[in-house]
Amino acid sequence: MELQRILALIPKKLLEQLAIETEVDVFTKKLYGEVVFKLLLHGIISQKGDSLRTMESAYESLFFKLVSQKHHKGTVTYSSISTRLSTINPVYFESIFTACVSLYKKQLGKEKEQIVRIDSTIVSLTTKLLNAGYHLKGGDADHVRQLKFTIGYANNIPEIAKFYHTQSYTSENIALKEVVLIQAEEDKESIKVFDRGITSRKTYDEFTEKNIQFISRLNTKAKYDVIHNQGTASTMSASTDTLTISSDAWCQLYGSSIKAKNLVRRIEAVITKTNETIVFVTNNKTLTAIEITELYKRRWDIEVFFKFIKHLLNFKHLLNRTENGIKVVLYATMIASVLLAAYKRAKNLTGYKIAKLKFENELEIEIVKELVLLCNGDLNKLNSILLSNAP
Secondary structure, X not given: OHHHHHHXXXXXXXXXXXXXXXXXXXXXXXXXXXXXXXXXXXXXXHOOOOOHHHHHHHHOOHHHHHHOXXXXXXXXXXXXXXXXXXXXXXXXXXXXXXXXXXXHHHHHHHHOOOEEEEEXXXXXXXXXXXXXXXXXXXXXXXXXXXXXXXEEEEOOEEEEEEEEOOHHHHOHHHHHHHHHHHHHXXXXXXXXXXXXXXXXXXXXXXXXXXXXOEEEEEOOOOEEEEEEEOOOHHHHOXXXXXXXXXXXXXXXXXXXXXXXXXXXXXXXXXXXXXXXEEEEEEOOOOXXXXXXXXXXXXXXXXXXXXXXXXXXXXOOOOOOOOHHHHHHHHHHHHHHHHHHHHHHHHOOOOOHHHHHHHHHHHHHHHHHHHXXXXXXXXXXXXXXHHHHOOO
């Protein structure tokens, strides 16, 4: 069954090894790192983890007793879960996520994508509910705090995830840039695709000097000098179903006080339906203008991913509102999304909703198998186990 291969992305030995390395269970008597991880994962995938009280109830379920036999002890309260989320080492969960991504990419082999989409999503709450987070200035915004989650998305999974809550990270010139640089340390070959959040000419220069290829959008009013054209007149007038290329040239960008040191390729196009001008910017030398625009169009995949985690994995709801707890839930959610993406790919499914339902169904089948094995096929014993664990 494909489910077993998917669950192998988080092998038990890995959880035990990382628990030792991160010291996540030091001074812990009940809510071990592995238990908290499985409790969160169970809640996220089954969508029964939208509150601490439902997590408390899930801990007592037969399913959870089966999947965490080694560490399952007695009962827990929702307040103790909340306290544990506030103090548990988030590096444990980040390390599981990193290992899970690595194993998934290893399975892909030569199927890996050539682009990484990088973008941020925001979760907002009133200041009464959230201590961490930054303010937006003016009016009602003074009473709201925002959290920024910046994701590097490729191969249908989040390959990198970072959480920002300080005022300096309101600027995408800082948040997106940081994730681009981190991702490039692991993979310099892929092209980084992001929206107009990065506008700094210095950042474009830094990416070029570090051999980081990128594709983005540029403000149509951005100032520039044309240095030389790219390609021929025929390639520059190429078109797709949605737009026509009007220019493709290597330019030097500049603002009121600074000129970029390195040239960038400025591709101007006209949208067929609206006759609106749209400008792309890249430092890639080999792709055609049409290929650049097509790759940028695929940036939309990350917007679909944000919608998926917020609506199907309930990420917009914060189980714990401390900085520590938010990080833990972030990485648990990212791990759940990797497992579901792997399942969707293995089953050749198109939508996340159907994949999630089928994944849940197969998990239930595995629980039944575990129960049958536990009672050696004795139906009376099975019935006794079910009754003793009934609510």
